[in-house]
Amino acid sequence: MTPPRLLPRSTRRAVIALCAAAGLLLHGAARAAEGQLRIAQQFGIVYLLLNVAQEHKLIEKHGKAAGVDIKVDFIQLSGGSAVNDALLAGNIDIAGAGVGPLFTLWDRTRGRQNVKGVASLGNFPYYLVTNNPAIKGIADFTGKDRIALPAVGVSVQSRVLQMASAQLWGDKEFNRLDRLQVALPHPDAAAAIIKGGTEITAHFGNPPFQDQELAANPQARVVLKSYDVLGGPASATVLYATEKFRSESPRTYKAFLDALDEAAQWIARNPEQAADAYLRTGGGNIDRKLLLSIIKNPEVQFKVRPQNTLGLGQFLHRVGAIKHRPEALKDYFFDDPRIAGGN
Numbered sequence: 001m002t003p004p005r006l007l008p009r010s011t012r013r014a015v016i017a018l019c020a021a022a023g024l025l026l027h028g029a030a031r032a033a034e035g036q037l038r039i040a041q042q043f044g045i046v047y048l049l050l051n052v053a054q055e056h057k058l059i060e061k062h063g064k065a066a067g068v069d070i071k072v073d074f075i076q077l078s079g080g081s082a083v084n085d086a087l088l089a090g091n092i093d094i095a096g097a098g099v100g101p102l103f104t105l106w107d108r109t110r111g112r113q114n115v116k117g118v119a120s121l122g123n124f125p126y127y128l129v130t131n132n133p134a135i136k137g138i139a140d141f142t143g144k145d146r147i148a149l150p151a152v153g154v155s156v157q158s159r160v161l162q163m164a165s166a167q168l169w170g171d172k173e174f175n176r177l178d179r180l181q182v183a184l185p186h187p188d189a190a191a192a193i194i195k196g197g198t199e200i201t202a203h204f205g206n207p208p209f210q211d212q213e214l215a216a217n218p219q220a221r222v223v224l225k226s227y228d229v230l231g232g233p234a235s236a237t238v239l240y241a242t243e244k245f246r247s248e249s250p251r252t253y254k255a256f257l258d259a260l261d262e263a264a265q266w267i268a269r270n271p272e273q274a275a276d277a278y279l280r281t282g283g284g285n286i287d288r289k290l291l292l293s294i295i296k297n298p299e300v301q302f303k304v305r306p307q308n309t310l311g312l313g314q315f316l317h318r319v320g321a322i323k324h325r326p327e328a329l330k331d332y333f334f335d336d337p338r339i340a341g342g343n
Helices: 009-033 045-055 058-065 080-088 099-109 156-169 186-195 209-216 226-230 243-248 250-269 271-280 288-295 310-318
Strands: 036-041 071-076 094-098 116-120 127-130 146-149 181-183 200-204 221-225 237-241
Touching: 036 045, 036 080, 036 250, 045 058, 045 071, 045 250, 045 271, 045 288, 058 250, 080 094, 080 099, 094 099, 094 156, 099 116, 099 156, 099 237, 099 310, 116 250, 127 209, 146 156, 146 186, 156 200, 156 221, 156 226, 156 310, 186 200, 186 209, 200 209, 209 221, 209 288, 221 226, 237 243, 243 250, 250 271, 271 288
Parallel strands: 036 071, 036 094, 146 181, 146 200
Antiparallel strands: 094 237, 116 237, 127 200, 127 221
């Protein structure tokens, strides 16, 4: 084999200088990432931790304590697919979506972007609500019905409905109701259920939209509860990020988690003020009394430690929706003392 030819010394010096300059630029880029935080959130009171953090500037507060000025941008999106696309495109740093989209992206990015969970937003019961009097359970849906949810086959609502279908008809029929699903933002879906007279006859939503539907339309009733499908209280909505963001922005990452943890404790102590914070940060047109009843609901828990998420991930692997089987929380959530002990 012919030995490789060495470059002339002058050329080697130039290459070394260019590499050194590139290294400085890369180091500068990594450092520049500290202090930038773009967070995608969707609709509903399940994002109250972010609302409180935004209202009280908790992320900025904890950033300054760590010696970094953090510029925080909150970006409103709808549906796990849109959130996942934004994260992979580098348009956001933290994704807020259901645990279903997290499992999808964790599975797809293993060995590459290595997307994992950052924190839970709490435990919330999700209701499948219908305004069709003929529907008593999911077996009563027909081809004439349409079920609105954030993203077909990806959102946590869609995944829970698949899990319920598998429990009723067997794993081979897990996606039996996918053909009836329609992607629609929660506010629009709630309006359709309340008003009636549209092709939308059911909505798998989240608080407060499901509660508004039940309060405003006498014909609306609950067909399915997520807690019944998942076997108890569960963290249906979570936050997640790429490994690159976590490694390049450790102080920003920690400040974000510190802020979330403080927001959770503050909400538990101040439910009335938390309701006002939600209304001020774009909570929409909702009766304050109804909102407060949701925040105080014993089934609702605001906390950053995930609970009862592993079962859904293992179900998705069992039916072939994801390739890799999660065995423990550490597989799909980043390590952190506040997250440890979750499941």
